[in-house]
Amino acid sequence: MSWKLSSDQLPDLARGAALLGTGGGGDPFIGRLLVERAMAETGPVTVLDPEEVDDDALVIPTAQMGAPTVVVEKIPRGTEPVAALRALERHLGRRAQATMPIECGGINSMIPLLVAARTGLPVVDADGMGRAFPELQMETFSVYGVAGSPLAIAGENDETAIIDTGADNRRMESFARALTIRLGGVGHIAEYAMSGADVKRTAVPRTISLALSLGTAIREARAAHHDAVEALRTALRPTLYSHLRVLFRGKVVDVERRTVEGFARGRVRFAASGGDSSMDVEFQNENLVATVDGDVRCLVPDLIVVLEADTAEPITTEGLRYGQRVTVVGISTPDLMRTPEALATFGPAAFGIRHRFAPVEATPEDAVPAAPRG
Template sequence: MKVSFLLTNDDLPDLARGAAVLGTGGGGDPLVGRLLVEQALDEGHRVEVVEADELADSDLVISTAMMGAPTVVIEKLPAGDEAVHSLRRLEAHLGRTAIATIPMECGGLNSMIPLVVAARANIPVVDGDGMGRAFPELQMETFGVYGVPGSPLAVSNEHGYSAVIDTGEDNHQMESFARAVTIRMGGAAYIAEYSMSGADVKRTAIPGTLTLACDLGRTIRLAREAHRDPFDALRGHLAETIYRFGTVLMRGKIVDVERSVADGFTAGVAKIDAFDSDDTMSIHFRNENLVAYRNDEVVAIVPDLITVLDAETAQPITTDGMRYGQRVAVYGISTPEIMRTPEALAVFGPQAFGLAHPWAPLEELSA
């Protein structure tokens, strides 16, 4: 198997920053995951990142991640080996050994957990993922959209307790059962799921998102170092990728955040007053930012990406990190075509979250 590149400690700040941009406010705190990866690298482990095309069609690939409310992870820090334990438990259940792992999403902590697994299990991590952003539920993955069952799934906590959940091809039931176990494990746990072939990965994954996260984080950093507008730099870089389009939806100050943890999710609304007008924006989130209203008009809606960035530095701010008084820029990013099909929108479009407004492309809403 060809190694696309070896990840180093120097790459991690850019990767964490870019993953938080793509994470749309969710996916967990990237700093926690970054520190876990740094620890593994400092101990002499390696993180090999490979392209999906380098997989053999018969290779077994298993997705690994954190599951639960991102807010909980801040208070219940992982030990670092929970997701590896889930991987080994699932391998034992399947009677096969994974050749590689792959992120289930490209946001925050969940861009980092597969890197920890790759390092500690001595397997590569595939440059891609199953969401192209972060979503709050396990069935909301392109792997499942295009026919890969998510179960059997293994879930573990920091005490070494684990369970295997098998719901056949019913990914909604898998999510429901795994969520219940995660809640009983304290609101955050670590999973191995969507065991699939290399051929399935090539067919269903969104390619290159780890590299993209590194590139976006680097783009922001270099723009700041050169005293250039990081938002313009982001827009220019995205235009050359499968995401194609990014734009500032509003600049303003956060004037209110309502947030609660219920049923294993962090949910709420953030309200922002514009700097240059009387306009207001409200962002509704459920772990991740789902819809942005400007003066009660939808300007961006799931599955397109809505991310909140510091107004000066473009540093991403997660949903659990939003606070009154922060000066922010709300940034929209369009999704790749694989996430815009009728099959995909049926699984993670607005109606999947109980939103009444139909999906419309970001580039049209913000025109």
């Protein structure tokens, strides 16, 4: 059933969204501040369970597009996502009955809340990635037959544009990426306009609720001096993300990061304290593949999440720094993200990774090199 999201819940939601963002999706702190400011003026936001959305309702997801590294220095004005929504509504000749995240990670868990606070629209408790991915065609919406076009994009100086590539969502991504680069590396978009029936058929359900529950679990475990990773494991067990594996414990010893063609690409290396083992994680905005001493431990679309060792606070790819002590965990994705069609769209091969996908729950936890705490 529907529920009200208040501003005092935003820190927990942002924390959980950063976790589900697998290192990417943009800075949730910046997004949280934008939503807090809007809610201070308008009050709580209504969150709709996907089963409550009318089949013929028009739902227009809203999001930020661009390299997360850019957003750290180029903070959004805050008007852009509503401008994109209104531009798409004008193009379609129809008003939206709800908005929704395209991904449940990072700042893009917050952008639809900002739109909702500014417009009065409800937000559907679902999304099209079940995590964060770097490209717009990498959506369960796309996998299961929803066209991303027409797409509206807006910039900080009130620019708007419409991109329509028909059913070719990959080409839509390339055009929108080019415009985003011209906008300074960050744009705000409205895309994948769909019916309520298509939401129920193609979206990953209840991921806003999930992010909130995971952020709350971390906070409460810390307050009670309990193991936050175990609290996360317990919180995830009854959900669609039912398996958590500890992949590595150690510290950051090297980070390679560059912004290329609108993406933050790079690699981070972790070294185990008191041992010779190392882990490498490659990323394109989000963490994609984790290897320990050359052996694959977790692969996209499963989640590779870097947590601060003492607090379990998620660390984004742009937040990685030499010397950080971390726990790296892998989390299983829902079944609709592991079908052959889904893996063809956002599995390892879609990123040029030569390894075949294997579920993270197949990784034996007792094989993980564990560094002593303290």
